[in-house]
Amino acid sequence: MKLVPKIDIHVHAVPFPMIRRRDGSPFADPMELRRIYDEIGVEKGVLLPDGVYEAGSGDCVSPREAYVMARDYPETFGWWFSPISPYAAENTPDNDLSFYLEQYKAWGAKGVGEIEENLPFDDPYMENLFKHCEACGMPVIFHLGNKGGDYGIVDGLGLYGLEKALQKFPKLLFFGHSQKFWAEIGDCDEATRNIYPSGKVNPGRLVELFRKYPNLQGDLSAGSGANAILRDPEFGYEFLEEFSHQLYFGTDICAPQPDTTRVGRLSRFLDDAVTNGKISYETYERVSRGNALDVLEK
Numbered sequence: 001m002k003l004v005p006k007i008d009i010h011v012h013a014v015p016f017p018m019i020r021r022r023d024g025s026p027f028a029d030p031m032e033l034r035r036i037y038d039e040i041g042v043e044k045g046v047l048l049p050d051g052v053y054e055a056g057s058g059d060c061v062s063p064r065e066a067y068v069m070a071r072d073y074p075e076t077f078g079w080w081f082s083p084i085s086p087y088a089a090e091n092t093p094d095n096d097l098s099f100y101l102e103q104y105k106a107w108g109a110k111g112v113g114e115i116e117e118n119l120p121f122d123d124p125y126m127e128n129l130f131k132h133c134e135a136c137g138m139p140v141i142f143h144l145g146n147k148g149g150d151y152g153i154v155d156g157l158g159l160y161g162l163e164k165a166l167q168k169f170p171k172l173l174f175f176g177h178s179q180k181f182w183a184e185i186g187d188c189d190e191a192t193r194n195i196y197p198s199g200k201v202n203p204g205r206l207v208e209l210f211r212k213y214p215n216l217q218g219d220l221s222a223g224s225g226a227n228a229i230l231r232d233p234e235f236g237y238e239f240l241e242e243f244s245h246q247l248y249f250g251t252d253i254c255a256p257q258p259d260t261t262r263v264g265r266l267s268r269f270l271d272d273a274v275t276n277g278k279i280s281y282e283t284y285e286r287v288s289r290g291n292a293l294d295v296l297e298k
Contacts, residue, residue: 001274001275001281003041003271003274003275004284004285004288004289005041005042005043005288005289006040006041006042006043006249006267006270006288006289007042007043007044007045007046007078007248007249007288007289007292007293007296008037008042008044008045008046008221008249008250008251008253009045009046009141009175009219009220009221009248009249009250009292010045010046010048010114010141010175010177010219010221010222010250010251010252011033011045011046011047011048011077011221011250011251011252011253012027012028012047012048012049012061012252012253012254013027013028013029013030013032013033013047013061013069013077013253014026014027014028014029014061014065015029015030015061015065015068015069016029017029021254021255023255025254025255025256026255026256027254027255028253028254028255028256028257030069030072030073030076030077032256033045033076033253034073034075034076036253036256036257036260036263037076039260039264040251040260040263040264040267040268041264041267041271042251042267043078043289044074044075044076044077044078045076045077045078045251046077046078046079046080046081046110046111046292046296047061047066047069047070047077047079047080047081048080048081048113048114048141049061049062049063049065049066049080049081049082049083049114060083061083062083063082063083063084063104063107063109066080066081066082066109067080067107067108067109070108078296079108079110079296080108080109080110081109081110081111081112081113081114081141082101082104082109082111082112082138083112083113083114084097084100084101084104084112084129085117086117086119086123086125086126086128086129087125088100093124093125093127093128094128095128096132097128097129097132097133098132098135098136101132101133101136101138102136104138105136105137105138109138110138110139110295110296111133111138111139111140111141111173111175111295112129112133112138112139112140112141113140113141113142113175114141114142114143114177115129115140115141115142115143115152115153116142116143116145116151116152116153117151117152117153118145118147118148118150118151118152118153118154119153119154120147120153120154120155120161121153121154121155121161121162121164121165122161122164122165126153127165127168130165130168130169130172131169133169133172134169134171134172139172139173139174139175139217139295140172140173140174140175141175141177141219142174142175142176142177143177143178144159144162144176144177144178144180144181145178145180146180146194152178152180155180157184157188157189157190157193158184158205159181159184159205159206159209162174162176162209162216163209163213166209166212166213166215166216167213169215170213170215171215172215173215173217173295174215174216174217175217175218175219175248176206176216176217176218176219177219177221177222177224177225177250177252178222178224179193179194179195179196179223179224179227180193180194181206181224182206182224182225182227182228183195183196183197183224183228184204184205184206185201185203185204185206185207185228185239186200186201186202186203186204186232187202187204188204196223196224196227196231197227197231198227198231199231199232200232200235201231201232201235203235207239210242210243210246214246216246217246217247217248217291218243218246218247218248219248219250220247220248220249220250220266220287221249221250221251221252222250222251222252223262225250225252225266226265226266226269229266229269230265230266230269233269233278236269237273237278237279240273240279240283240287241279241280241283244280244282244283244286244287245286245291246291247286247287247291248287248291248292249266249267249270249287249288249289249292250266251263251266270284270287270288
């Protein structure tokens, strides 16, 4: 059986480290990321600039830098998304963001993200951003967060804000990400949605949303996405099969990884699952790379 190299829907890097993150680590540069990819079986990834200056973590990457990195390291960054603030330029909730998005598209941007602003889904600024992303055919990757003292779009237990956005913008692909998002794959409460739940999964609100809204996409990156699938392998296999056309392999690599054991867990899990007959080869290929290529290469 042929194992396939993965496409990473979610990765961060910088041309060279400048500002360290809160934990003391720098962001990875392209050469460091290439080494990690080779170790964990990833062909190339989607470069996500780390937010925008209003919400980023210090060492932000501009759209210009993202374009240059993808141009200069095509073997590592096959594509890039553009950051754009809902407050951009005119700073009004009816700002014509398409004016900027169409220009980013012309330079090769394939989507918008990672969106990290700490605003509710139905905030007028956020809805304006979604409206223009939908009009321009630019999918969005969002981090889900709590209000205040956190980053990411704000939503509460049950993801009702997200559901309203999925209904209001049916042609926009929403790629969900973060522990607050993936915790709702099973039963959770206000405490457990902020951590990485463990143990058996009793299908939760997120399963319902995936079934109802084909524009909801699952970014399986980071500990949150991997944990959602790995915490209960039997459920994970079923989830991968049922939503095989809505799920995407990802890593959310930020810092250099001397030990790639943890960041490579999902890649190994997918390889083992198809090798041992736990998921179909079609599901394996779609989640590993096929879905990403359908979105990124159209």
